[in-house]
Amino acid sequence: xxxxxxxxxxxxxxxxxxNAVPVLFLVICAFGIPLSGYSMNYLGQEIIVRxxxxxxxxxxxxxxxxxxxxxxxxMTLGAMAGQIGLIFISDWGIGGIPGMVLAMIISTPISAxxxxxxxxxxxxxxxxxxxxxxxxxFFINGVYQLIVLYGMGPVIPxxxxxxxxxxxxxIRNTVNLISLRKSLDNLISIKIFGLSIPLATFAVIAVLCIxxxxxxxxxxxxxxRAVGQDMEVARAAGIKVEHTRIISVVISTILAGYGxxxxxxxxxxxxxxxSHMQIGMFxxxxxxxxxxxxxxxxxxxxxxGVSLFHLMFIVSPMAGKNLIGEAQLGxxxxxxxxxxxxxxxxVLYEVRKRRDKGRVGRLLAQDQITGGEEVx
Numbered sequence: 001x002x003x004x005x006x007x008x009x010x011x012x013x014x015x016x017x018x019n020a021v022p023v024l025f026l027v028i029c030a031f032g033i034p035l036s037g038y039s040m041n042y043l044g045q046e047i048i049v050r051x052x053x054x055x056x057x058x059x060x061x062x063x064x065x066x067x068x069x070x071x072x073x074x075m076t077l078g079a080m081a082g083q084i085g086l087i088f089i090s091d092w093g094i095g096g097i098p099g100m101v102l103a104m105i106i107s108t109p110i111s112a113x114x115x116x117x118x119x120x121x122x123x124x125x126x127x128x129x130x131x132x133x134x135x136x137x138f139f140i141n142g143v144y145q146l147i148v149l150y151g152m153g154p155v156i157p158x159x160x161x162x163x164x165x166x167x168x169x170x171i172r173n174t175v176n177l178i179s180l181r182k183s184l185d186n187l188i189s190i191k192i193f194g195l196s197i198p199l200a201t202f203a204v205i206a207v208l209c210i211x212x213x214x215x216x217x218x219x220x221x222x223x224x225r226a227v228g229q230d231m232e233v234a235r236a237a238g239i240k241v242e243h244t245r246i247i248s249v250v251i252s253t254i255l256a257g258y259g260x261x262x263x264x265x266x267x268x269x270x271x272x273x274x275s276h277m278q279i280g281m282f283x284x285x286x287x288x289x290x291x292x293x294x295x296x297x298x299x300x301x302x303x304x305g306v307s308l309f310h311l312m313f314i315v316s317p318m319a320g321k322n323l324i325g326e327a328q329l330g331x332x333x334x335x336x337x338x339x340x341x342x343x344x345x346x347v348l349y350e351v352r353k354r355r356d357k358g359r360v361g362r363l364l365a366q367d368q369i370t371g372g373e374e375v376x
Contacts, residue, residue, distance in 0.1 A: 057259035068228030074133035078256025095179025115253030119246030181268030
């Protein structure tokens with residue numbers, strides 16, 4: 001057995017290397033909070049709102065990572081399905097919790113079909129799942145735009161004039177979800193130290209976390225982990241690799257649809273043609289900020305990431321304004337960081353993977369030279 005003794009400095013270096021992105025965001029937030037001038041009470045309330053709003057969506061990313069498919073940029077397919085459900089319940093005038101549940105029911109078969117289609121395509125692009133799912137998102141977005149802009153009205157019956165464009169077909173750019181706004185958040189809400197906490201929303205998120213923990217221990221969950229570690233070994237063990245991968249994408253897409261409905265009930269407004277566009281990018285960026293990688297992510301990464309990422313989003317515009325008198329700098333900075341953090345995380349992952357392979361190769365070579373004796 002090979003034993004590699006690391007010095008304390010090496011351990012510290014490896015820790016910072018492994019957690020470079022969370023540490024970087026901690027530094028940015030520590031620098032930005034005093035400059036923003038916001039009170040801790042205000043920041044605490046905003047973080048609670050953002051965690052409740054975004055966590056469900058980010059947790060939906062964990063299942064494909066478990067199956068070795070990387071970051072699911074195709075989660076926007078589920079987001080579009082959730083929006084279609086919200087358009088229908090708005091047309092039927094059903095609000096509150098019943099409206100949310102019905103929107104989820106409508107989105108489920110659409111999400112399942114889109115997830116199955118995405119999974120089938122990703123099985124043809126093994127090793128390139130992330131970029132492929134990203135392009136699939138653009139393709140399905142075109143289909144979504146076609147249906148919503150031209151199909152709703154003449155083909156798909158929509159009776160509410162408040163939803164239709166003046167020409168008589170196509171959905172307006174903005175759909176008012178006032179009857180749905182914060183229906184889950186306000187269902188059970190308490191105040192602690194002046195902070196309003198949406199218990200019902202956190203209960204739903206907690207149920208999903210428990211489901212993910214339980215799912216990992218099931219036969220299907222173990223199969224996904226085996227596929228994620230080595231597809232050929234899993235195939236030799238009798239696991240239906242392609243089928244398992246499709247199921248992981250379907251589950252993620254369905255959960256993303258539910259998450260989008262929870263997200264939009266908090267916002268109270270549906271931007272018909274743009275709400276889903278950046279949701280995948282921001283969710284993936286938040287997960288990576290929490291210390292997740294392409295092949296490993298946990299529930300802890302979700303909550304750390306959404307807290308740090310959105311804290312930066314909150315403080316950066318005001319910090320930019322107070323620092324140089326231009327709030328727009330903060331807006332540019334947070335968009336830049338959203339894309340930059342994904343790039344940094346992917347580069348660091350590739351660097352670590354290559355170095356670890358080289359390290360293992362050196363140890364094996366040294367082991368052969370020493371005849372299998374311990375390396376100290």
